[in-house]
Amino acid sequence: MAGRLEGRIALVSGGLRGIGKAICDCLEADGAVVYATDLDAPDSEAARAAAHYIQLDATSEDAWIAARARVEQDFGRLDILVNNVGADLTGKVQDLALADWRRLITLNLDTVFLGTKTFQPLLAKAGASTPYGSSIVNISSIMGLVGMGEVSAYNASKGGVRLFTKSNALEFADAGVPIRVNSVHPGFVETPLLRKGFENWAAREGTTADAMIEAMAQTTPFKRLAQPVEIGKVVAFLASDDASYMTGSEVVVDGGWTAR
Amino acid sequence: MTAKTDLTGTVALVTGATGGIGRATVGALTEAGAQVIASDIGVNAQVDGAAMYAPLDVTSEAAWADVIGRIEREFGRLDRLVNNAGISVTNSVAATSLSEFRKCFAINVEGVFLGTRAAQPLLARGGEGREGGSSIINLSSVGGLRGAAMMSTYCASKGAVKLFSKSAALEFAALKLPIRVNSVHPGGIETDMMDTIFARYVDEGLFPDMDAARAAVSAGHAVGRMGRPAEIAEGIAFLASPAASFMTGSELVIDGGMTAR
Numbered sequence: 001m002a003g004r005l006e007g008r009i010a011l012v013s014g015g016l017r018g019i020g021k022a023i024c025d026c027l028e029a030d031g032a033v034v035y036a037t038d039l040d041a042p043d044s045e046a047a048r049a050a051a052h053y054i055q056l057d058a059t060s061e062d063a064w065i066a067a068r069a070r071v072e073q074d075f076g077r078l079d080i081l082v083n084n085v086g087a088d089l090t091g092k093v094q095d096l097a098l099a100d101w102r103r104l105i106t107l108n109l110d111t112v113f114l115g116t117k118t119f120q121p122l123l124a125k126a127g128a129s130t131p132y133g134s135s136i137v138n139i140s141s142i143m144g145l146v147g148m149g150e151v152s153a154y155n156a157s158k159g160g161v162r163l164f165t166k167s168n169a170l171e172f173a174d175a176g177v178p179i180r181v182n183s184v185h186p187g188f189v190e191t192p193l194l195r196k197g198f199e200n201w202a203a204r205e206g207t208t209a210d211a212m213i214e215a216m217a218q219t220t221p222f223k224r225l226a227q228p229v230e231i232g233k234v235v236a237f238l239a240s241d242d243a244s245y246m247t248g249s250e251v252v253v254d255g256g257w258t259a260r
Numbered sequence: 261m262t263a264k265t266d267l268t269g270t271v272a273l274v275t276g277a278t279g280g281i282g283r284a285t286v287g288a289l290t291e292a293g294a295q296v297i298a299s300d301i302g303v304n305a306q307v308d309g310a311a312m313y314a315p316l317d318v319t320s321e322a323a324w325a326d327v328i329g330r331i332e333r334e335f336g337r338l339d340r341l342v343n344n345a346g347i348s349v350t351n352s353v354a355a356t357s358l359s360e361f362r363k364c365f366a367i368n369v370e371g372v373f374l375g376t377r378a379a380q381p382l383l384a385r386g387g388e389g390r391e392g393g394s395s396i397i398n399l400s401s402v403g404g405l406r407g408a409a410m411m412s413t414y415c416a417s418k419g420a421v422k423l424f425s426k427s428a429a430l431e432f433a434a435l436k437l438p439i440r441v442n443s444v445h446p447g448g449i450e451t452d453m454m455d456t457i458f459a460r461y462v463d464e465g466l467f468p469d470m471d472a473a474r475a476a477v478s479a480g481h482a483v484g485r486m487g488r489p490a491e492i493a494e495g496i497a498f499l500a501s502p503a504a505s506f507m508t509g510s511e512l513v514i515d516g517g518m519t520a521r
Binding site: 166169170173174176186187221222223226227230231233234236237242243244245246247248249250251252253254255256258259260 | 265426427429430433434436447482483484487488491492494495497498502503504505506507508509510511512513514515516517519520521
């Protein structure tokens with residue numbers, strides 16, 4: 001049986017690890033051709049494991065334009081763009097260096113803007129030839145919905161992703177551009193990024209990452225972290241025609257964290 | 261043919277199954293492989309795809325006990341509950357009678373409470389050891405997120421559904437019951453209920469005729485059209501499935517961009 005994304009072309013930024021890797025797997029399971037992009041050299045083990053890989057510094061407009069040229073040459077279209085790439089930063093406002101703040105905003109927000117802007121023409125073209133248009137899925141966070149102490153830069157960046165998404169959805173809908181745009185808001189997911197963030201934090205607090213991760217799991221109503229695939233499957237739903245009437249929506253996947 | 265959400269081996273109950281979204285939901289869940297019990301207020305009804313039709317007044321505790329008992333006897337389990345039954349009230353606050361207000365709450369809110377309570381034991385058992393557990397999907401509305409003129413009673417009821425869902429989700433998680441609870445928030449959908457609302461708008465002089473009301477409501481969605489029942493049903497099927505295994509207490513807004521503004 002053909003998958004619901006058969007014939008669709010997708011690109012997932014930050015697609016070699018963690019949530020991004022799981023998103024690639026889920027889109028492929030539904031039949032899509034998926035480009036993973038990341039910083040790795042093309043001959044790295046992770047890059048070679050990807051079905052289609054584009055080395056991409058997602059903060060560079062030139063790099064995005066080169067990626068578009070590759071996809072355009074290969075398929076002439078893009079149906080699904082998942083702006084997943086991102087980074088973590090914790091610390092008190094008093095202790096944050098402006099350079100670190102800017103780097104985080106660049107990694108989490110410039111990347112969404114650049115991916116969207118660069119690929120809009122190819123997405124619009126593909127969207128005109130499918131029944132319910134193309135789909136952009138932006139990975140925000142529950143930290144784009146609610147605040148947390150010492151997470152100010154990440155909160156700000158992910159809140160930015162949330163409202164960029166809504167504005168973009170309305171812009172396209174108002175102009176009749178056949179691209180749906182929605183955001184996904186994961187809670188705490190068991191990824192290398194999460195562990196690294198906690199390792200940095202734990203070092204400052206004099207505890208261990210494991211202890212902090214377990215404590216975080218206990219603050220989630222489900223008493224566990226999400227597995228990356230539990231985010232990937234939600235992205236695949238939003239990418240598909242099953243979500244044909246959804247645009248500008250935020251899908252929260254947090255085991256009940258923000259229901260309180 | 262697309263690979264849909266797989267609900268093979270599950271048993272689902274859909275209330276309000278003869279309405280537009282209800283019928284589409286029965287269809288989507290059946291297509292995904294679930295055995296679906298369709299229920300509604302009428303004694304008899306034909307709902308395509310349903311394994312069984314069970315008459316159910318969602319405001320009656322006794323009726324819920326009967327239907328859940330019947331499902332346990334005939335199917336031995338229940339894994340998904342879609343609390344979809346609901347009515348609209350389109351009226352000014354001044355002209356709304358207390359009985360009209362209470363009737364709306366009895367169906368839209370008490371119905372969700374009674375259904376959740378009655379089905380909880382079977383759902384808890386059905387979710388045990390199953391990926392993603394059991395799932396309750398409560399139909400709220402964009403009216404449960406935003407207010408609308410002449411819709412105070414309806415919006416209040418749908419706001420209640422939204423927060424009942426979150427509290428039930430947290431309660432079940434705290435009790436380690438394998439039941440996820442989420443709400444769905446449709447925009448204006450091509451259903452008989454919307455036609456009823458349009459007719460009331462015309463009665464109240466908000467629009468000269470049905471077509472004008474329909475055009476204005478369509479334009480209120482960023483995508484410029486109302487939704488189709490199937491577009492809500494696919495969201496319900498998604499929440500019912502293991503693909504939504506980490507989702508509980510969430511709101512799935514399917515509104516063509518209406519509330520993005």
